[in-house]
Amino acid sequence: MSPRPGFVLEVDRSTPPTLFWHGEGFRFERLPEGARVVYPPEPLDGLVDPDASIRHALEHPLGDSQPLSSLLKPGMRLTIAFDDVSLPLPPMRRPDIRQRIIEIVLDAAAAAGVDDVVLIAALAIHRRMTDDELRHALGDRVFDAFAPSGLLLQHDAEDPGALVHLGLTEKGEDVEINRRASESDLLIYVNINLSAMDGGHKSVATGLASYRSLRHHHNVRTLQQSRSLMDRHNSEMHSSNWRMGRFIKDAGVKIFQIESTLNLDMFPSQFAFLQKREWEWSLLDRAAFHASRLSLDRTPPRLARQIFQSMLSPYAPTSVQAGEVEAVHDVTLENLHRQQLVAVEGQTDILTMGLPYLCPYNVNSIMNPILVACLGLGYFFNLYRGKPLVREGGVCIISHPTPWAFHPVHHPSYIDFFEQVLAETTDLIEIEKNYEHAFATDPWYIHLYRTSYAYHGVHPFYMWYWCAHALEHLGAVIIVGGDRAAVRRMGFKPASTLADALEMAEDVVGRNPTITHLHAPPLLVADVT
Amino acid sequence: MSVRLPRIVDDVLSRPTWPGTLPRPLERRNLGVDYDTAWTREPWARFLRRAFVDNVTRPFVTALTSPRVFGREHLDPLEGPVIFAANHSSHLDTSIVVSCLPDRFRRRTVVAAAADYFFDRPWKAALWSLALGTIPMERNKVSRQSADLAASLLTDGWNLVIFPEGGRSRDGWGQEFRGGAAYLAKRCNAPVVPIHLRGVRPVFPKGGRALRRGKVEVRFGNPLRPGDAAAQADREEDARHFAARIEESVALLADEAESDWWSARKRAATGRTPPFRGPAASSWRRAWALPSSARRTSSARSKSSAKPW
Numbered sequence: 152m153s154p155r156p157g158f159v160l161e162v163d164r165s166t167p168p169t170l171f172w173h174g175e176g177f178r179f180e181r182l183p184e185g186a187r188v189v190y191p192p193e194p195l196d197g198l199v200d201p202d203a204s205i206r207h208a209l210e211h212p213l214g215d216s217q218p219l220s221s222l223l224k225p226g227m228r229l230t231i232a233f234d235d236v237s238l239p240l241p242p243m244r245r246p247d248i249r250q251r252i253i254e255i256v257l258d259a260a261a262a263a264g265v266d267d268v269v270l271i272a273a274l275a276i277h278r279r280m281t282d283d284e285l286r287h288a289l290g291d292r293v294f295d296a297f298a299p300s301g302l303l304l305q306h307d308a309e310d311p312g313a314l315v316h317l318g319l320t321e322k323g324e325d326v327e328i329n330r331r332a333s334e335s336d337l338l339i340y341v342n343i344n345l346s347a348m349d350g351g352h353k354s355v356a357t358g359l360a361s362y363r364s365l366r367h368h369h370n371v372r373t374l375q376q377s378r379s380l381m382d383r384h385n386s387e388m389h390s391s392n393w394r395m396g397r398f399i400k401d402a403g404v405k406i407f408q409i410e411s412t413l414n415l416d417m418f419p420s421q422f423a424f425l426q427k428r429e430w431e432w433s434l435l436d437r438a439a440f441h442a443s444r445l446s447l448d449r450t451p452p453r454l455a456r457q458i459f460q461s462m463l464s465p466y467a468p469t470s471v472q473a474g475e476v477e478a479v480h481d482v483t484l485e486n487l488h489r490q491q492l493v494a495v496e497g498q499t500d501i502l503t504m505g506l507p508y509l510c511p512y513n514v515n516s517i518m519n520p521i522l523v524a525c526l527g528l529g530y531f532f533n534l535y536r537g538k539p540l541v542r543e544g545g546v547c548i549i550s551h552p553t554p555w556a557f558h559p560v561h562h563p564s565y566i567d568f569f570e571q572v573l574a575e576t577t578d579l580i581e582i583e584k585n586y587e588h589a590f591a592t593d594p595w596y597i598h599l600y601r602t603s604y605a606y607h608g609v610h611p612f613y614m615w616y617w618c619a620h621a622l623e624h625l626g627a628v629i630i631v632g633g634d635r636a637a638v639r640r641m642g643f644k645p646a647s648t649l650a651d652a653l654e655m656a657e658d659v660v661g662r663n664p665t666i667t668h669l670h671a672p673p674l675l676v677a678d679v680t
Numbered sequence: 681m682s683v684r685l686p687r688i689v690d691d692v693l694s695r696p697t698w699p700g701t702l703p704r705p706l707e708r709r710n711l712g713v714d715y716d717t718a719w720t721r722e723p724w725a726r727f728l729r730r731a732f733v734d735n736v737t738r739p740f741v742t743a744l745t746s747p748r749v750f751g752r753e754h755l756d757p758l759e760g761p762v763i764f765a766a767n768h769s770s771h772l773d774t775s776i777v778v779s780c781l782p783d784r785f786r787r788r789t790v791v792a793a794a795a796d797y798f799f800d801r802p803w804k805a806a807l808w809s810l811a812l813g814t815i816p817m818e819r820n821k822v823s824r825q826s827a828d829l830a831a832s833l834l835t836d837g838w839n840l841v842i843f844p845e846g847g848r849s850r851d852g853w854g855q856e857f858r859g860g861a862a863y864l865a866k867r868c869n870a871p872v873v874p875i876h877l878r879g880v881r882p883v884f885p886k887g888g889r890a891l892r893r894g895k896v897e898v899r900f901g902n903p904l905r906p907g908d909a910a911a912q913a914d915r916e917e918d919a920r921h922f923a924a925r926i927e928e929s930v931a932l933l934a935d936e937a938e939s940d941w942w943s944a945r946k947r948a949a950t951g952r953t954p955p956f957r958g959p960a961a962s963s964w965r966r967a968w969a970l971p972s973s974a975r976r977t978s979s980a981r982s983k984s985s986a987k988p989w
Contacts (some may be wrong), residue, residue: 160699167696430696437692445688 154193157493162186171505172550173666175455186666191675197467214475223263230335237511245462250290271360272305276607321422324367329359347381351480352396356435374619379533409473410483412638413465413466415673457510474566498663502541507552517558520637529617538677544626546656553633568611626659713795720809741779751900766875767844792817792842834868848886852974853958862922866906874901876933899933931956
C-alpha cells in the first residue's frame with residue numbers, strides 16, 4: 152500500500168485522545184470537539200539502492216555543473232564540507248547518509264588521483280562535534296583515514312587565520328567564510344536536507360561563515376521578515392544567504408553541491424506508535440505507549456534524557472541530487488514537499504503543539520528553556536507555507552516540561568543569557584542592541600567555543616531571535632506543564648493543564664475559538680491557504 | 681460483584697474509537713461477500729455435503745413437504761452448467777430445489793445466498809456453505825465480486841441455484857426479478873431453467889417460527905437462453921429484458937400450478953397470465969387475492985402464538 156498523505160482531522164466525540172509530545176515524555180489530551188489536528192504524511196519508500204542513486208547523481212549533475220569525475224584532477228585541492236551534529240534529528244542509524252555520500256566521493260577522488268583532500272564539519276557557530284559524533288556521521292573508514300592525520304577539521308568561526316573576507320554583497324553584507332574551503336579548487340558540500348530551511352546557498356554562506364557574516368541574516372529584522380523559514384522565497388534570511396552564496400560563486404569559489412532528503416521514518420519500532428494515528432494503534436502500540444508513559448513518569452530526568460538521546464532513527468534516503476547549488480536545491484525542495492507538505496485550509500485562533508526532547512542544538516545535551524522557545528516558536532511555528540497556521544493575534548500553546556536546566560559544557564552562554572539578559576528584558580530589539588555584541592565578543596565564550604564543546608557566545612541570542620516572527624505575530628504564548636519560573640522568565644504564561652491553557656487563551660482570542668493541533672514530529676509543513 | 685480492571689489495563693485492551701469525521705476503511709474480513717467458499721468445493725467437503733443432502737436434507741424435505749415434481753423432463757437435453765431461477769417465499773426453498781434436482785445436477789450445484797444474511801457470522805457462513813453449497817451474493821448493491829465468483833463457477837461447470845427476487849416474499853406474492861441471473865446467463869452463455877415452488881410458504885413463511893407439514897409442488901419450465909426472444913424480435917436482448925422474460929416464465933408456471941397446463945398456455949398466448957407480483961392494491965386486497973396455496977391460515981399457526989394471552 153502506498154504511503155498515505157498527511158491530512159487534517161476534525162475532532163468529534165468519538166475521536167480518541169491525541170498524543171502530545173512533552174519533552175522526554177508524552178501527554179494524552181482530549182481536544183475539544185471541532186478542533187483540528189494536522190497529521191503528517193506517512194513515510195515514503197526509501198531509495199532501493201542508495202549507493203547507486205548517489206553515483207548516478209554525481210555523474211549526472213544538475214544545472215551547469217560537470218560530472219564529478221570530470222571535476223577531479225590530480226594535484227587539485229579538494230575540500231569536502233558536511234552538515235554537523237544538528238542534522239538529522241534524531242541522529243540516523245548507521246550508515247549515515249553523509250557517510251554513504253562522502254565514501255563514494257572519496258572513491259572518485261582516489262580514482263582521479265587527488266591527494267590534497269580535507270574534510271570540514273560545517274559548524275558555523277555550533278559546538279564542535281565529539282570524535283564519537285564524527286565517527287557516527289562519517290563512518291569508521293572515513294574517520295580513521297582522515298582524523299589521525301589532521302585532515303578532518305571542524306570549521307572555526309573565530310580563527311582569523313582560517314577565515315577569508317571575500318567582500319560585501321550589493322546590500323553591504325560581509326561575506327567571510329572558511330579559507331580552506333574558499334581557496335580549494337573544488338568545494339563539495341554534503342547536505343542532509345531534513346527541512347526546507349536547510350541547504351541551498353545557506354549551506355556554505357552559513358555553515359562555513361563567521362560571526363561577522365552571520366550577523367547580517369541572523370538578526371531580529373531579518374527573522375521577523377522570514378515568513379516562513381520553510382519558504383525560502385518569502386524568507387529574508389534565505390534571501391540574504393542567496394545573495395551571499397551568489398557572491399561567493401562570483402568570487403570564484405567552485406562549489407559542487409550534494410543534497411539528500413530523508414523520509415519521515417523517524418522513530419524505531421519500539422516507538423512505532425509515534426508515527427501512527429491514535430485510532431489506528433494496535434494492541435502492541437497501546438501497550439508500548441502506556442508502558443513508555445508510565446515508566447518515563449517514574450524515571451529521573453537525567454536517565455530519561457539518556458534513553459531518548461540514544462534513540463537512532465531508521466530514516467531512509469528518498470533522493471540525492473548533485474551539481475550547481477540552486478538547480479540542486481530546487482529539486483531537493485520538490486522532494487521534500489512530496490514527503491512533508493500537508494494542505495490546510497484557513498488559520499486558527501489557537502495553535503497547540505507538543506514539543507519533543509530534541510532540537511538541532513541539544514543533541515546529546517539538555518533542552519534548556521531558550522531552546523524550548525526556539526523549537527516551538529522558531530521551528531514549529533514556522534512549519535508553514537503561505538500563511539501561519541495561527542492567525543495574527545492568536546495564541547500558541549506549547550506542551551513541554553521546560554526545565555530550568557542547562558548543559559554547562561554545551562551552553563555556557565545560554566546560562567548567562569537566561570540569568571542576566573532575560574531577567575532584565577525579553578524585548579528582542581533591546582536585547583540585540585544592548586547585549587549581543589558583548590556576548591559575541593566575550594573572550595571566555597570564544598575560548599570555550601574554539602577549544603571545548605560550547606556553542607558560541609552569541610548563539611542563545613540567535614535562538615531568541617529565531618522566535619522573532621512568532622513573537623511579533625502572536626497575542627500570547629502559553630506553556631503547559633513547564634517550570635513556572637522558567638516560563639515566566641521568558642515572558643510566557645504557564646498552565647498546569649491543556650484545559651487551563653485553553654481557558655486562558657480565550658481571554659486573548661475570545662469565546663469559542665478555533666483550535667488546531669500540530670501533530671509533529673514526524674515533521675510536516677502546513678501549506679495554509 | 682463486578683470486577684474493575686486497573687485503568688492502564690483497560691486503556692491497553694480497549695481499541696481506540698474511530699473519529700466520526702473520518703470514513704472508516706472497509707475491513708477485509710472473511711465474512712459477507714468476502715467469505716472464501718473455495719474449501720466447500722474440495723472433494724472431502726463435496727463428499728460430506730452429498731452425504732448430508734442424501735441422508736438428511738432430502739428425507740427431511742420429503743417428510744415435511746411431500747414434494748411433487750413436474751417438468752423435470754425439460755432438464756434432460758441440458759448439458760453443462762445451468763442456472764436454476766426460482767421464486768422465493770421460504771427458507772425451505774433452497775433445500776427443496778436442491779432435493780428435487782436430478783442427481784447429475786445436484787452433485788455439482790452451488791446456491792446463491794444473501795451475503796448479509798447467511799455469511800454475517802463465521803459459523804453461519806461455514807455451516808450453510810458446507811451443508812448446501814451456498815456462495816455469498818450481494819443483494820443490496822451491484823457487486824462485481826459476487827458476479828465474478830458466480831461467473832467463474834459457471835465457467836468451471838458448476839450449476840447455480842438463484843432466487844432472482846433477491847429475498848423471500850413478505851406477503852406471498854412474487855417480487856420483481858432482478859437482473860443477476862439474466863446477467864450471469866448472458867455472460868456465461870448458460871441456459872436458465874425457471875422453477876416455480878407452490879405451497880412452501882404455508883410450511884415455513886418469512887418470519888415464521890414453526891414448521892408445518894404441507895404439500896409442495898415443484899415445476900421446472902422450459903429452459904430459456906439469452907437472445908431467444910431477440911432472435912424473434914430481430915434485436916439484441918439485454919439483461920433487463922431477459923430478467924423480465926424469466927419472470928414471465930415463472931408466472932406462467934405459477935398460473936399452471938393454480939389451474940392446468942392448457943389453460944395457462946392459452947392465457948399466456950393472449951397476455952392474460954395472472955400477475956406474478958399480485959394486484960397493485962392495498963395490502964389487505966393483496967392478501968385477499970392470494971391463492972390458498974400461498975396462505976398460511978390461522979389454524980396453521982403454532983398453538984403458542986394462537987393463545988389470546
